[in-house]
Amino acid sequence: MASNKPSYLIVGAGVFGVSTAYHLITEHPDASVTIVDRDAFDAYSRVAASWDWNKAVRADYDDIVYCQLAIEAQDVFKSDPLWKPYFHETGVYWICRGEHAQYVINNYRKLGRKADISAVPIDEARKMYGGLFEDADYAGAKEVLLNKTSGWAAAGDCLRAVTRKALDLGVKYVTTEIASLQIENDGRCSGVKTAKGAVLTASHVILCTGAFTPKLLELSAVSSGRNELRAGSRIVAGGITTGMATLDEELYKKFATMPVGFQENPTDPRTGPFIGSLPPTADRELKWWGQTIFKNTREVVPGRFISAPPAEPDYAQWKVPGKLKEDIRYANRVFYGDKGAAWKMEKHRICWDAFTTSGDFIISPHSGSKGLYIATCGSFHGFKFFPVLGKYVVQMLEKSLAPELAEKWAWDRERPDPALNPEWPRAEMKDLIDPVATL
């Protein structure tokens, strides 16, 4: 018998999807909420950008909206027993070549938020933390932003724990690949079709599919004959490399409580993204992310070229070309100079995320299909908002989102030229892959 009760099908179990499920079931304990993902939530390896060893959790933003939102999320990380075990308040050490430190300090001031935050002259900063960053590249740097209230989270462990909690509260989890949206003759979205041909239905379909979103919408546009489903220039899938080195016991002791290191790009601070070094995990693994952010533009369906993660089920995330490994060696050099030259890089991963030109999320109804909603586009900074993302997605679903947020995160809005967005994917993966030997 058909029910008039709303039902929610969330595609994607990254931070956007899981946070949405958690907030929905908390606010509406009787609601029917299902998460669908190609990977089990406790799988050994997953493609989600949210699934990672660790992620920076900071409110050090030039944009006051994200600064405020990140403070709200951090308050949950620091106080709620569900989130607290995963947050480490180690601080951040941010080598600034522009005005970032001043913007952040001003934002905290404007928000009336007290924090142990300061802009430190370089000579003084170099000596801090036992001289950990004394050999970093400070060329062109103005000062170092220190925010002792920021830190990092054990990302994968946190994602698993919150998913488990949502399931305990009544959310269902289905592990399957979604091939396309189920679009009715009147254009309404009534569910999704799995790669095996099954149809899952719901009154609300929320795509939290990260980097795969443009491809899924493209496939759905083709199968339904509705061009208005396409993402167009709204969303671009981009990849970034991470690398890890295992420290010996002695070094681990020195690095264990280090702050998260950030460098405004030494190559070109206007258009190069910031790079970073995250404190070691319990397995003594120190992590970096690189400066090359790239698209993978391919012919997804005949005549349609869009950027998408590689077609392999694991996005070929562990197959990292030499040029991208060099990217991590470079990150190591600009943080630790000669000190890090002998460290062996043991793990490399390419992590895929969905980007918008402004770096804003999309949390919005999709204007091309009733019943379809988009909540994703972390644009390389979405993890830290995990505790509160779902609250805003629920507000969007219930049409109570503050107008300025609804506008900022809209599916249809004016978007800035990506030329001056340092995080915008500029390179192409085909130019980075290792040459194949020919006989």
Ligand SMILES: Cc1cc2nc3c(=O)[nH]c(=O)nc-3n(C[C@H](O)[C@H](O)[C@H](O)COP(=O)(O)OP(=O)(O)OC[C@H]3O[C@@H](n4cnc5c(N)ncnc54)[C@H](O)[C@@H]3O)c2cc1C
């Ligand atoms: C290298 C790197 C470092 C980062 N560092 C930080 C950081 O330090 N701090 C921070 O705040 N943010 C960071 N980010 C950004 C952050 O990780 C992302 O913005 C955020 O995790 C995106 O979440 P999501 O839920 O949109 O997507 P994801 O986490 O990618 O989840 C999408 C999910 O959808 C599923 N899915 C997609 N398509 C289908 C389909 N067709 N069928 C079934 N399932 C499907 C996928 O399996 C996946 O589980 C980083 C990102 C990268 C790449």
